[in-house]
Amino acid sequence: MNIAKEIKSYQSFLSSYNAKLVAVSKTKPNDLIMDAYNCGQRIFGENKVQELVSKHEALPKDIEWHMIGHLQTNKVKYIAPFVSLIHSVDSIKLLKEINKQAAKNNRIINILLQVHIAQEEHKFGFNLTELSETYNEIKKLELKNIRITGFMGMATNTSNQEIINSEFKSLQKTFETIKGQHPTDDLSEISMGMSNDYKIALENGSTLIRIGSAIFGKRNYV
Numbered sequence: 130m131n132i133a134k135e136i137k138s139y140q141s142f143l144s145s146y147n148a149k150l151v152a153v154s155k156t157k158p159n160d161l162i163m164d165a166y167n168c169g170q171r172i173f174g175e176n177k178v179q180e181l182v183s184k185h186e187a188l189p190k191d192i193e194w195h196m197i198g199h200l201q202t203n204k205v206k207y208i209a210p211f212v213s214l215i216h217s218v219d220s221i222k223l224l225k226e227i228n229k230q231a232a233k234n235n236r237i238i239n240i241l242l243q244v245h246i247a248q249e250e251h252k253f254g255f256n257l258t259e260l261s262e263t264y265n266e267i268k269k270l271e272l273k274n275i276r277i278t279g280f281m282g283m284a285t286n287t288s289n290q291e292i293i294n295s296e297f298k299s300l301q302k303t304f305e306t307i308k309g310q311h312p313t314d315d316l317s318e319i320s321m322g323m324s325n326d327y328k329i330a331l332e333n334g335s336t337l338i339r340i341g342s343a344i345f346g347k348r349n350y351v
C-alpha cells in the first residue's frame with residue numbers, strides 16, 4: 130500500500146463533502162500510522178482498548194484518537210484521559226460509566242450513540258425505531274461529562290448497494306428527526322461508511338468515514 134497516496138486521495142475526495150476521514154489503524158504498526166500522520170492525517174480509529182492506549186503513549190500527542198470498537202465498561206477508565214470521540218456507545222450502562230470516568234478526569238467526552246441499522250443480528254447498537262425515545266431517556270439522566278455529538282451505524286456486509294443505501298438513509302432520516310426535536314443540542318456527526326461503502330455513506334450525509342484496509346492494506350485479523 131502507498132499510504133501517503135491513499136491518504137491524499139481521500140483528503141482531496143472529501144474536500145467536496147462536509148466529512149472527515151477517520152484512518153482506522155487497528156492491528157497496524159506505528160510506523161505505518163506515522164506515514165499517514167506525515168501527510169497531515171490526525172484522526173485515527175482503533176477498536177481495542179489496550180492497542181489504543183499503547184499507540185496513544187507512543188505517538189504524537191496531537192493525534193485525535195477515536196474508539197470505534199465495542200467497549201466494555203471496565204475498560205473505559207484506560208481511555209477516558211485522552212480519547213477524543215467514542216463512536217461505539219451501545220448501552221446506557223456504558224454511557225454512565227463514560228460519564229463517571231470523564232468526571233474523574235475533569236473532561237467532557239464526546240460520544241456517538243451506535244445504532245443498529247444492519248440486517249445482521251450480531252452487530253451492536255441501539256434500536257433505530259426507538260432511538261428518539263432512547264435519546265430522550267438519556268437526556269433525562271443529565272450526564273454532565275458526556276456530549277452526544279451524533280450517531281454511528283454499520284451497514285450490512287453485502288455487495289447489494291440498495292440494502293446499504295437504505296440502511297444509511299434510515300439512520301440519516303432518524304438523525305434529522307432527532308436533531309429537529311432538539312435544535313439546541315450538539316448533534317452534528319453521522320459516522321457511517323468503511324472502505325467498501327463510504328461513497329454510499331457520503332451520499333447519505335455521513336460526516337465521518339472510517340477507512341482501514343483501503344489505506345493500510347488488508348488485516349490478518351479483525
Ligand SMILES: *Cc1c(COP(=O)(O)O)cnc(C)c1O
Nearest residue numbers: 153176197323324339340341342
Ligand atoms: C475495522 C473497522 C472499520 C474499517 O474497516 P475497513 O473495511 O478496513 O475500512 C470501520 N469501522 C469499524 C467499527 C471497524 O471495526
